[in-house]
């Protein structure tokens with residue numbers, strides 16, 4: 001089996017494979033079925049250049065492609081058949097949409113001859129996916145395939161990245177033609193603005209220099225545009241503290257003296273208070289999601305807001321903005337740094353010095369509030385606390401980094417996810433991968449598969465709840481078939497849909513409706529899949545379990561049976577100001593402006 | 595408040611669905627929407643009349659659609675706006691002369707005469723159309739269809755003759771959060787093309 005000669009007529013399916021290869025794709029995740037069979041028929045001819053990972057559920061294929069994309073910055077590709085195959089992709093597509101993840105989803109469609117007649121496995125996936133894709137295509141003619149595929153990758157990866165769906169009828173995959181590549185893109189309505197407007201850039205620098213209590217908020221855009229170095233330079237030159245959103249974690253190293261940590265619903269008290277007190281808030285690449293802002297009308301009440309975003313529609317959507325800058329985070333930061341370089345040095349210097357008091361003030365708040373959440377003040381009980389798991393993981397991360405060994409963390413959705421964000425130390429971009437905007441339980445295990453295949457030399461930790469794990473654990477079978485060895489799964493097993501239980505405890509009088517949860521013996525399940533599974537119940541066993549999992553050449557599942565009813569604190573109750581934080585059951589942070 | 599938005603879109607299958615889907619999802623209320631060919635082959639022109647607190651969000655969201663070429667909020671621009679209505683009224687032979695006189699005085703036309711009915715047609719400003727319908731009501735309206743509004747700016751301004759929103763520089767100076775009262779005075783738009791100083 002070999003690919004056809006360049007000038008030979010070939011099938012649409014072969015053209016699809018070649019288009020993928022031309023876009024630099026070497027791995028795709030999917031499941032075959034009737035309407036996509038011609039594509040699968042062609043795949044073996046390209047197998048040395050295009051590796052197909054057979055997942056166990058299309059949702060898994062989609063999340064795996066997302067994990068691949070989020071950890072590499074390249075476009076992830078997933079493939080499914082028509083009808084149920086395509087609808088199973090809806091969740092990961094929506095997830096990618098909410099988190100601006102570059103994804104191309106390819107679905108087979110019934111033949112154009114029967115399209116629109118409720119044919120077997122016909123589903124209007126282009127109609128279904130309109131509100132959750134950046135764009136989508138229905139391809140009915142083989143001649144359209146090269147241009148559509150090129151446009152799809154262009155759209156997915158440029159501007160604000162996002163998912164693009166390409167639905168290709170079976171007859172278009174089967175028809176023959178000689179493809180014409182390299183047709184110019186025909187997207188007259190698509191012109192992302194990359195460079196910040198000069199006057200706005202100048203204005204932003206002036207506002208930052210005039211600020212007494214400035215704050216930088218770094219979001220997903222910093223990671224996506226690869227702006228960490230520029231961000232660091234900008235923060236250091238100005239002496240401005242930096243907070244990182246859930247998707248900004250790793251965009252600014254947490255051990256840096258200017259790093260404050262995460263804001264928002266489960267952010268730190270000192271971070272949220274800093275937001276409420278700051279006089280200038282410089283948001284680069286964050287979208288002021290409600291999990292960050294709390295009640296938007298009382299968010300950062302004293303601040304003039306500078307908002308840098310590649311998507312003009314994000315600016316002014318949730319929070320009023322004084323200085324809007326549309327552009328790519330890295331390019332805008334470069335422009336800001338250039339502008340700053342032309343300002344008189346002593347002025348910049350003086351400003352930086354003046355900020356020391358502001359930073360000291362925030363650090364004082366941090367000392368007052370953060371310790372009780374970050375370091376476990378072990379209660380009388382000796383039972384295993386979630387915090388023990390994270391503390392041990394942190395120790396392992398430090399130890400292995402020191403040896404130059406890479407690692408990445410993929411978290412699922414729930415309490416364990418928030419603890420991961422809060423308690424682990426984030427140092428490098430693209431090492432923290434989670435489902436943020438959509439909050440998709442079941443994300444972590446398949447996403448970890450994608451991350452692991454993209455980074456075979458690193459260790460990938462999937463941190464997952466017992467609830468989310470039971471949604472997509474079948475992808476362990478995919479790991480085994482793919483001979484993936486570098487995934488380590490840590491289940492923070494509390495026997496509950498914990499995050500929902502927490503809300504029920506705090507806000508609904510402990511009515512635990514639909515949240516107590518049983519499961520199989522996860523370690524035994526791991527063994528059934530053919531990987532190592534270990535149950536950990538004692539505090540003293542955590543470090544050794546993590547160490548041996550790391551050392552083991554193969555997938556390992558660690559089932560941490562933690563204390564069941566532990567809450568994630570601090571928490572801003574839904575819809576309230578971020579100035580109002582619960583730090584324990586029924587206890588507000590001292591001095592809250594309630 | 596009610597805004598009139600003109601959008602130039604690529605004439606592709608599904609583009610209307612995308613626009614409607616967006617408007618529905620974001621919770622804006624469409625009062626009227628018309629689509630038709632523009633002066634450029636392959637480009638359709640939509641006129642949307644929407645009820646929205648924060649119209650800047652509407653235009654920016656529309657601009658996000660790949661097949662949307664340009665969006666103009668022409669609410670505060672001098673425009674020519676037109677709407678057509680067809681009204682079928684009872685018209686026994688005895689009443690016809692009176693009806694024809696009324697039609698003429700209102701600037702309308704008789705589009706069809708049936709044995710017992712007449713179809714009257716008027717194309718005018720939306721308020722005039724409204725007034726004409728009121729005039730017809732006592733006559734007994736049997737059927738009615740309004741076309742929805744089309745709009746074009748007066749004079750020789752470029753493109754749709756108005757300011758394109760959301761293009762290069764994006765947001766205007768001050769944007770207000772959604773769901774909050776915004777001042778309805780025309781928002782100063784700052785052109786953000788480079789080199790404007």
Ligand SMILES: Cc1ncc(C[n+]2csc(CCOP(=O)(O)OP(=O)(O)O)c2C)c(N)n1
Pocket residue numbers: 412413414415416417439440441442464465466467468469492494496497498499500
């Ligand atoms: C697919 C999906 N269904 C439901 C929810 C709502 N939800 C959010 S967190 C959560 C509990 C998660 O439980 P678990 O995976 O055990 O994690 P824990 O919170 O206990 O750490 C649920 C049900 C969701 N986010 N995603």
Ligand SMILES: [Mg+2]
Pocket residue numbers: 465466467492493494495496497498
């Ligand atoms: Mg749980």
